[in-house]
Amino acid sequence: MxxxxxxxxxxxxxxxxxxxxxxxxxxxxxxxxxxxxxxxxxxxxxxxxxxxxxxxxxxxxxxxxxxxxxxxxxxxxxxxxxxxxxxxxxxxxxxxxxxxxxxxxxxxxxxxxxxxxGAEASTRVVVAEFLARLTDGDPDRIADLFAESVDWQLDWPDAGDPAVPWIRARSTRADVADHFRALAAFHGERGGVTPKILVDGRDAVVLGDIRNTVKATGRAYAARCALHLTVDSGVITRYHVYEDSLTVARAFGA
CATH class of the missing domain: 3.10.450.50 (Nuclear Transport Factor 2; Chain: A,)
Structure with a gap:
């Protein structure tokens, strides 16, 4: 009924x-x-x-x-x-x-x-669409969900590491596309558990883990991850990553 x-x-x-x-x-x-x-x-x-x-x-x-x-x-x-x-x-x-x-x-x-x-319904829609596009893997379609200028942060040395070139600072929509393009280039099979999404107004936290395979060696690894996203006017303006980047880097021999 x-x-x-x-x-x-x-x-x-x-x-x-x-x-x-x-x-x-x-x-x-x-x-x-x-x-x-x-x-x-x-x-x-x-x-x-x-x-x-x-x-x-x-x-x-x-x-x-x-x-x-x-x-x-x-x-x-x-x-x-x-x-x-x-x-x-x-x-x-x-x-x-x-x-x-x-x-x-x-x-x-x-x-x-x-x-x-309210903002919460719209935030949840954009975050759900982001996760769906992340699964599909098209870098340009993923980037289309981001603002032209993005507050992108991660806990990683500014100099980065050549073994994991995608783990570095970003600031524009073009950078976002480049990030996910590089991520795909270095990985084979990718997966993870269904993430949990917590929404408060324009802000969302996505909790989950990453389960990927290194394309060059076939080595599998898993790392916990949390994202703090902010959605404004239907696009993602903040992308803060809290992940076990050290595990990822070690999987690639860094």
């Missing part, structure tokens, strides 16, 4: 036909239902319909964006929460993310709808 509710909820924001949109609003929300945003409240079917129509006309009808569901639905008793994104119609990362918390009446219609828009 909750999955169906999510599908119907997202669909009404994308519905192009005014009559079908009106009907969907009356079926989803109770007669005295209210939708709350951080700055306004919309009481009753007419107000909710006007709110959705305004969003549709501004974002969806232009052909620029679409609303989609994200992640799983969590519910118990009469409470349901889920996340929605607004994404470019041609594909790409979300330009807006919102967490929705609704309370249902005994008929399963929404009587209270609280919509939270």
């Amino acid at each position: 909750t999955e169906t509710l999510l599908d119907r909820y997202v669909a009404v924001w994308n519905e192009p036909d005014p009559a079908a949109r009106r009907r969907a609003v009356t079926e989803l929300w109770a007669d005295d239902g209210v939708e709350y945003t951080e700055s306004a409240e919309h009481r009753g079917h007419e107000a909710i319909q006007a709110r959705i129509t305004a969003a549709h006309d501004q974002f969806v009808a232009t052909g620029e964006f679409a609303f989609v569901a994200a992640g799983e639905v969590v519910s118990h008793h009469d409470a349901v929460t889920f996340t929605t994104h607004m994404v470019p119609a041609t594909g790409g990362l979300p330009v807006w993310s919102g967490t929705v918390f609704v309370l249902l009446d005994q008929d399963g219609r929404i009587r209270r709808d609280y919509q939270f828009t």
Whole structure:
């Protein structure tokens, strides 16, 4: 039931036909239902319909964006929460993310709808996309998620070591692409456990470990790693690495 509710909820924001949109609003929300945003409240079917129509006309009808569901639905008793994104119609990362918390009446219609828009949802989306692109391994696509100027830090001597040339200071998007290109050039099979992601506003910490193979020798190694990332306006502006770089360097004979 909750999955169906999510599908119907997202669909009404994308519905192009005014009559079908009106009907969907009356079926989803109770007669005295209210939708709350951080700055306004919309009481009753007419107000909710006007709110959705305004969003549709501004974002969806232009052909620029679409609303989609994200992640799983969590519910118990009469409470349901889920996340929605607004994404470019041609594909790409979300330009807006919102967490929705609704309370249902005994008929399963929404009587209270609280919509939270915050940095955390957008941060989590960008970090998840970064990890997905990291798995795919395309250096340029990874770099596209970074700002032109990046606060990049790691605990390693400034002089670096020729055995591990990718472990050095970086500062630009082009540097980021070069980093991941060099990383791929020196490694064979790469892997690791599924990382844990902790998000606080624009900041995220990714905890995991690296399990790689040295391409030249076939030697495998594992090293623990943490990343402190900051996301601003949909791109990564801070990339601080806390890893066991000494283990990595020793694997390459440094």
